[in-house]
Amino acid sequence: MLIRLxxxxxxxxxxxxxLTDSILRxxxxxxxxxxxxxxxxEGQGVYxxxxxxxxxxxxxxxxxxxxxPRHTGLELLHCESIAERRYSGWxxxxxxxxxxxxxxxxxxxxxxxxxxxxxMVMARIDELVARGSPxxxxxx
Numbered sequence: 001m002l003i004r005l006x007x008x009x010x011x012x013x014x015x016x017x018x019l020t021d022s023i024l025r026x027x028x029x030x031x032x033x034x035x036x037x038x039x040x041x042e043g044q045g046v047y048x049x050x051x052x053x054x055x056x057x058x059x060x061x062x063x064x065x066x067x068x069p070r071h072t073g074l075e076l077l078h079c080e081s082i083a084e085r086r087y088s089g090w091x092x093x094x095x096x097x098x099x100x101x102x103x104x105x106x107x108x109x110x111x112x113x114x115x116x117x118x119x120m121v122m123a124r125i126d127e128l129v130a131r132g133s134p135x136x137x138x139x140x
Contacts (some may be wrong), residue, residue: 002052002053003054004051004085006050008075010045011071012070020040020042023040024094027091031091035054038051039095040093040095048125050125
């Protein structure tokens with residue numbers, strides 16, 4: 001059974017390009033070995049991530065992420081069974097919140113993912129992907 005899981009977290013300390021690149025390299029390698037696909041939206045002090053794959057593998061990865069000392073404030077926002085993957089082309093790709101044009105009104109202070117429904121969060125990720133510049137993580 002395939003699932004999609006969406007979570008939000010904040011980095012411990014400053015959110016730097018080096019930290020995000022490190023997370024992406026490890027995620028790409030792990031996800032490729034475990035057939036997990038996904039999208040990481042990062043910036044403005046938060047990570048918003050969608051993960052897709054077999055239920056046992058995705059929930060196992062979420063447990064690893066929960067134990068990762070580079071994150072804090074981890075909160076599961078949405079989990080659903082899916083018939084097909086939305087991010088099948090990416091073992092892990094990212095879109096930076098700073099890549100999004102502020103004129104689109106995609107600005108984090110106006111969107112509270114902690115109080116949004118799963119459908120609203122998924123729609124926001126779709127907007128970020130459509131208007132941003134998704135980048136596939138480099139192989140480690």
